[in-house]
Amino acid sequence: MSGTRTETFPAGIVETGLGTVTREIPASEPPPWPPNAELTWIGRPVPRLNGRAKVTGATRYTVDVRLPGMLYACFLRSPLPSAELRRLDTAAAAALAGVRAILPLAQPGDRLRYAGQPVVAVAGVSPRAAAEALAAIDAEFRPLPFVVDMDEARAPDAPAVHDAASAPQGHPSGFPAAPGLPLEGNVRGPAVVRRGDPAQGLAAAAVVVEGEYRTQVHTHACLEPHAVVADWRAEGLTVYISTQFTAGVRQELATAFGLPLSRVRVVVDGMGGGFGSKSQLGVYGRVAVQLSRAAGAPVRLAFDRQEEQTDAGNRPGTFQRLSLGATQDGTLTALAIESFGTAGVAVGAGIGFFAERLYSCANFETRQHDVFVNAGPGCAMRGPGNTPGAFALEQAIDTLSERLQLDPLALRDRIDPSAVRREERRIGAERIGWSRRHPPGADDGPVKRGIGVAQSLWMSNVQTNVACEVRILRDGSVEALSSVQDIGTGIGTIMAQVVAEVLGLRPADVTIRIGDTEFPPGGPSYGSRTTASITPPLRTAATRALAQLTREAARMLNAAPDEIEACGGRLQVRADPSRFLAFRDAAALLRTDRVSAVESRLDDYAGFRRRMPDAAMAHEDLGGVQFAAVAVDTETGAIRVERVVAVHDCGRPMNKLLLESQVEGGVLMGVSYALLERRIMDRRTGLMVNADLEHYKLAGIHDTPEIETVILENLQGNSATDAYGIAEPANIATAPAIANAVYNAIGVRLTALPMTPDAVLAALGRSGRS
């Protein structure tokens, strides 16, 4: 299996002109796939195979797991935004009949840093027994000064949220924040990225645009809450958890509890949404295991909605100050951004690499700061960093185009080096009717309409620690196995398409076994990397499993193995398809009950641009362009997003239907972010005011625009499937596209999220346009 060979791959955008690229690939890799039009299943809108289980209520989510003797756990949480735990007495609670375990998470004297921080965990025989135990705990909290507003927290005399010892340190990868940055008061940073000389670039500019932008704290609001059922037994630990990464949680558990990996199993079947917030084991996961070990019984711990809104992660809020310089023809001479963001008591509130990478600009600097406040920890959320970053930069670019009297698309044609996005802009402009775009405020009457555009930028990520197995059984049935989890993207269906394509079967013929660490390690479902990571080794494994069957069939058909092809449920002689065996008849020739092949993810054929432990980045140019058409009622201030055209690329598209779902999901989360959602902290009490789904507004069906999705087939010859992700790119461009459309409608720029009716009216009032 060693050595390499040279292959020629189709490369380029299939819709506009396909070329080729020649790659030296490992000899064990399958031959290049042609464009999707010449394939049977890849790219097709195959309905998801677990759809039936989901529409009948049969799917078991973590919150639905019931084990014999299972206990119910919950947390006593800090009622105050900043407090010292003065007294903690759990004796009365422990004496209650239904209580099985109590686990203090803080000691008297400890400082608590946000309202909702866990203090004690209890496990009881029923949810009510656990709740009654909480009521019986005697805890006294001494209030301490606090700050929940980011601007107030930046003041030199603001109460300090952390000291040097308690401040989170960041991660060597730089994500979500780099380690070793200075901490002054509540401000940590700056993390600086610099090239050239921005000051000189600004001085040399013909036009300078300056702007300040704000984005709000946004909660993930997964409909299935964070939930875990831990079952500690002498023979090993089994954890059912609503997670985006079964294999990662298994590793965390093994490390935390000193267990061999072979004794830890992590399982998830239905998974009710994560969006970045269910990537790790978390405090709740660890606590459930500790309680299970202490009580000698399975323990279920599931957040209620208030816990979900306050202590399950959030997208950090930001304040960004931009300076952008350009020559008269639009060439960027400087881009400088200073940002302050808050992830509550955590770090990672930066603005990503959006500005750093999207446009050509020789003189560039970002100075990114984290600001601590007394609020629940933020974490990654769908396009972390780049999403708030895009809101600021794409509006600044829009402003620049106006100042230069250049069309926003023409300006981007000049400064955006990506040929793919250029094509996406062309297609999107046509679909949205860009040529009919008129100057701001041109409509008669109180309702003004406008069109805006914004771009997306994300990484083509790959998990390298990924493997999968394909089995062919002697009755002709087929299984594909991996610990990868389906968080709603339909990865199992995509896997079935890949295997069916190779074996000449139908996707429904393939049994998919996923979401269980008993199977080969699947990657995480975050960073838009699942499909890119798992489909190449899956195709290779299916090819190798098939080879074992082909050997048997070839003997029977008096042909050489390489003369045999699998298609239409048969193994047949390529040159003479009348000589064939049905797939199941070929399988019946196997000497053993099953044959199988396990393959792991190889490097991309063109290599990676950056490597991390277990993961890599192929390139930073996974994009997309979105156009929004809005109507703004200048009397009520209400913005209605009427249409969105989303033009995206993700390498080889694997399933048009599922991709459309994900793009629509990204757009809708963007609409919701742009117009509705906001975590509201009460400055006086330090509590979250809208920790529910009633006052925390999500986009509903009436807020939904007409969404047109266009997915390009952008082949690159990078792997056995050439597929990349889409979930995050689909979210990043939406809010700035809407903001630019609002400007085009009313001629007033809204620089803060969410763009609520009162903000629209206030902006109109300030501008004298209302």
Added chain:
Amino acid sequence: MTETTTAGASAEAARGPTAGPGTTTITMTVNATTRHLELEPRTTLAEALRDALDLTGTKLACDRGACAACTVWLNGRPVCSCMMLAIDADGQAVTTIEGLAQGEALHPVQEAFIEHDALQCGFCTPGMVMSSAALLERNPQPDAEAVRDALAGHYCRCGTYPHVVAAVLAAAERK
């Protein structure tokens, strides 16, 4: 909007105010089977279905009437099962997502949801399906706006709304 019913006012009057705090017997017809349950009066209908009957297809996302994930039918009308007590369903007929299909044959709304990919994580899906199927009972030929009105109380964080509208319209064609 999903109709939220605080049903059972008459049943309450008939029973009198004496139930609880201990368990009391509640009899419901659930998915066409009569069930006798011993429940504390404070038990919600959602808890009774999920915990006592293990009908976990009914989902709880907010437990406060804000998301409609928990929608079931009470006497054929959609209700938020987190917002009513099981005792108020005493003597009445409840249909859950598990009871919508006729044996192996899916309800047309269920089939259309699969075909149109009107689900992603699927957590909001049982509630969406129950409201959509109830709409088609009331109004067999709804237009898109009627579908949106019927589902206005449902939250979907994954953003399936466009596909949901397409699916319900397709199911109406098929029925």
